[in-house]
Amino acid sequence: MNHGQVPSLSVARLFFAWLVFFAAAVRGSRAKVYAETSDEELMRLYSAGDPGAFDAIFTRYGGMLLAYLERQLFRRDEAADLLQDVFLQVHRARADYDPSRPFRPWIYTVARNLLRDHFRRVGRKREVNVGEGLELHPDEGVAEPLQALVAEEVRAALATLPDDQRDAIVLHWLEGFSFPEVAEIVGAKLSAVKVRAHRGYRSLAKRLER
């Protein structure tokens, strides 16, 4: 046995362990940095070629957008496909992003445009039938059968609204955007968006009263 090899092996192992530790520490610190970075800055970093920033954006927005798409599509598989399209489009449009503009309405505009195109292609008719193909998510907290039934009615009633009224209601009351932000996403005037929300509210209330 060559005793001279023992120290060099140990040094190599130590060095390797240090490398692993260093990489983990760098990754951890980067993850922490990303977590504290604004959406706009993350998108700027991604446009500049930092792939980690995209992961951070996905972590932040993936679940939010999946919920938005599921609430409108009622089908989890279609929502998943559209989510993939949304992030692919964000990736392709990274050079267009202006960091001085808020990112959240920007990415929701992408999602809404893809959603509308999806509806244009497949139509909305199947959604109107209550209970047909409906999947309630376990996190929704609709444990009671009666509540579940009402939730289905609300979904079906929402699906019958014209696109513009439905957009105003969903984006404002479910996604939490202010009316000016909704106006920016749908490309309409603030007053027009409020009128759509008013009318949508009335139609929805009338339908649910029946």
Next chain:
Amino acid sequence: MRRQEDTQDPQRPPHLDLLGAGPRPVPEDLAARVRDAVTEDRGLLARLRALPTRGREALAAVVVLALSVAVLLATPRHDLSGYPGFRMSLVLGALAVLGLIALRASLRPLHRPSLSPRRRTALALAALATPLVLAVLPDVYSGAALHAQVTSSVLDAAWRCLVFGVVVGAPFLLAALLLDRSGLRLRPHFLFAGAAAALTGNFALQLHCPITDPLHLVLGHASVVLPFLVLEAFVRRRA
């Protein structure tokens, strides 16, 4: 009524809470799919599509310009020097402006709100009607003498021009297909790319064909849009 709706904050619709709020957990396989899709989006095509929108529009405009210059150099109309400059500018200007608007609509990025249905319809109708209107404008110049030299049959001449216009317009459609970030999968994008291609074909025909007979212009020039409309309908049906 509308004034009241404008000023008041709308009430919250009933039972919306039942639909659930907040994010959904993203399954790991879906997250992996998204990352794979983004990672695999590389190569020349991906780089073209990732260009800023201004760059993509400029490239598409260069394609139109190159096609027009090629037609002007290879097969210019025989009466180019004698044709009234004002009418030529009017026709080319109208087709160019409308073509540019259609081009921009076809490459419109998804992070901008989509055009309203009213604007979409107006643009589609304008793209359809403008070549027709230009075809039936009162004649300011008689190209009829040239008609007999070019061909003996109205239908034959119209057919040749129709094919010429479609052949010149098709490369633009291909360019739009490469430059659009959704590969023209979105319906309005394909429609407007087809309209821009047809207007490119009309632009080229104006530089190529000396016949000024309105019937020929309607059958051979304005109808260039029809094959593109048929293609759009076919693609839409298959999607």
